[in-house]
Amino acid sequence: PAVVIGPTVAIIGLSLAGNAVGDLLKGDVTKQVTEYAVSTDSGTPEIIETVSNVPVGSSYVAFVCGLITLAVVMLCSTYGKKTLKLIPFIIGILAGYAAAAIFTVIGNICDIDALKIVDFSVFSSYMLTDGSVSLKTFVSLPDFAFVSGLKGLKEFDFSYFATIFVAYVPVALVVFAEHVADHKNLSSIIDHDLLEEPGLTRTLLGDGVGSIAGALFGGCPNTTYGESVACVAITGNASVVTIFAAAIGCMLFSFITPLVAFVDSIPACVMGGVCIALYGFIAVSGLKMIQDANLDDNRNLFVVSVILIAGIGGLTLTFGDITLTEVAAALILGILTNVMLSKKKGNADKK
Incomplete structure (x- = not known):
């Protein structure tokens, strides 16, 4: 129901807010700093170098670059x-990148570290050691883990896979909630109920097949992303052909x-400016879904309250090597609350 999925999606966006703001204040150029500490664990003071x-x-220069990105996007x-x-988003990223590059060039010429935001050293990956450029360095094959991973299939460790299985089941619940929420958001954008046609069974199956394909090649598992939904909503382009292309x-x-x-050289502050808009859309889209619920009913009010407070408060649970993040913990707690209070079905709004 909306009282469970809505606040969960809002928590997903709000839980990422810290990442967006943190990136907004950071550049990518770093230097090694040596720190010395005194350790007395052995009983004798000794110098530890890290x-x-x-x-x-x-951070102020990075902040300016991030704000330029966000302003251009809006x-x-x-x-x-x-x-x-x-x-x-492309125009915003290019504008923010250009500003960061100008600051960095000035910083390199004038030897001012405070202005250095973009790490141009990543471009050396397609140049030869003598500084020249070769065709072979322009086209490269990504590192796939499929072939090398076949050797590991000969030795099956049941306890290892059991631990992974138990750890990912709670995460799957969060993915399901986000999947349904994202498709509901898309349905409202294109004015077509995707949960009915093509149907939730097919969309979930598509996520599963995508995850299998990604795993076989050593990639990330597949899931619906609120950021992608935000792009569709903000641009108004929901063309299947466009997304496929x-x-x-x-x-x-x-x-x-x-x-x-x-792409690797895009500084964190530029992506932080973009993510403020994207993560904010995720949070707002979740809050909009709560409007479909009757919050005058205490049952719905308690479900929404438990999820929001547990998620924003950062509730995490650790069982040995398994940790439930605040999103997973808040969702599971919300589901349990919804089930516990589901006896009062007469006034419940299940939209």
């Missing part, structure tokens, strides 16, 4: 026409080293 990489760019999406309104394009681009290097 080396860590810390950003050298000023302006293109709100006032842009035709092409600009279809690709506001984008997916094929991403796979083809992964073989082109300079493009991969460019």
Whole structure:
């Protein structure tokens, strides 16, 4: 029901807010800093040396680059026409990247570490040691884990796979909730109920098949992303052909080293500016779903309250090597609350 899925989706967006704000204040250029500490664990004081990489760019400069990105995205999406309104995130990322690159170039010329935001060293991956460029360095095959992983199939460790299975079952519940919520959001955008046609059975099966394919090649499991739904809603482009072409394009681009290097060089502050809009949309879309529930009914009110407070409060549960994140813990607690109070069905709104 909406009283369970809505606040869970809102928690997903709100739980990512810290990541977006943290990235907004960071650049990618780092330097090694040596720290010394005195240890008395052995009874005798001794010097312990630790080396860590810390950003050298000023958080204020990174903040400016992130705000430029966010502002361009909002302006293109709100006032842009035709092409600009279809690709506001690309335009925003390019604008933020350009600003960060200008600051970095000035910082390199004037030797001002505070202005260094973009790490251009990643581009050296497609250049030869003498600085020249070769065709072979422009096209490369990503590292797949499928062939090398076959050796591990000969030795089956039941306890290892059992631990992984138990750890991922609670996560699957969160994925299911986000899956349903995202498809409901998409349904409202395109004015067509995707849970009825093509149907929840087919969409869930598609996620499962995608996860299997990704696992075979050493990639990430597949899931519906609120960020993608946000892109569809903000751009207004829900064309299946467009999304299919984008997916094929991403796979083809992964073989082109300079493009991969460019994506890798996008500083955290630029992506932080984009993610503020995307994560915010996820949170707001979840809150909009709660509008379908009757919050005058104490049953619904308690379910929403438990999920929001547990999720925002950061409730996590650890059982040995298994940890339930705040989203998983909040969802499970919300489901249990909903079941416990489900005896009062007369006034419950199950929309």
